[in-house]
Amino acid sequence: MADPKPRSHGNAAVEVLRNESRRPKTTDTKDFWYMSPEEWTTLFKDATDEDSTTTKSAYQKLRLLEKVGSLMETKEGVTVPAFATCKPCKSAGVACRVAKDSSGMACAKCLRHHASCEAGKLMKRGLQTWAEATKEQPATPMKASKKRRIGDQADAQRAKPSPRTRDSSSPEVPLSIVRSCSKATTGDFKAGSAPATFSEKKIMGLTVRESSPYTLSAIATGHLRIKGEHNDSAGVLTFAAEREAKRLKRQREDELAEAEIEVLRAEANAARKAMEADVFAAQSDAELMRAIYERKKLTDERSNVA
DNA sequence: ACACGGACGACGAAAAGCAC
């Protein structure tokens, strides 16, 4: 049936290596990704020698070293936060760097030494949890058909967790951090530890501190958007009734704004917890808060239309 | 004990043919 041509072996592989391979630039022999020009040349020769019995392994080694070098020396790699740094990197005292585009879970050092690595997983988990909660990713036809084909096989393996979870989203920083780590969240404010002098009120069953530093910061940084447009739908109302309607509308807007603040606070808390390696709990909290907020917003919009 | 590296299995992607 199908007869796919070899894509990257033989001459094609040689071309790929010639055109794309990048030797690690470090000159420090202590660097774990160090490769001398001589070694590189030998490896390159083995990898591109069609008669060599070691072609495949040399090719794989070359690509591995190339990748490790890229991660460590170029913008393809990003240094993971301290909380996500893997054990080998921590003990070796080197920067723990993973692929920026999330093409791999293991850090450069673990890749180099074939060690299992959680650096990428830890850093990515927050974002992935968020992505899964916010949208269902439809399977592509290719994926769907493959899933069907290997369905039985997959079922048999379901007992153990999949070794890899790919996602094209950037893992550099958990989403909650991206969303919330503005100046407002990096200040002295700490959830649950605000001074007792702030007045509090219940919103969505949650205690909200009015005029908290976070609130002010959120306003200052534009996180808080309070709509002020006028609604003329109540034109037949009397003046008093119109005023009452406006008051109620303002109240709803205020409540909504407070609710959004609470969501932002939860997300900031999620970011903080993530930094403490408590990613799941933090993300779940934030997701829950977001869901409650969206629900309330929807209800409010409906009541406005009615 | 730890670091290192080869071997292997799993999975996704790509390419091409087939069925409708």
Added chain:
DNA sequence: GTGCTTTTCGTCGTCCGTGT
């Protein structure tokens, strides 16, 4: 033309043996 199926390759993570 579009979608499905099949085949092959590349990449990744893990296991396990070897060296220090």
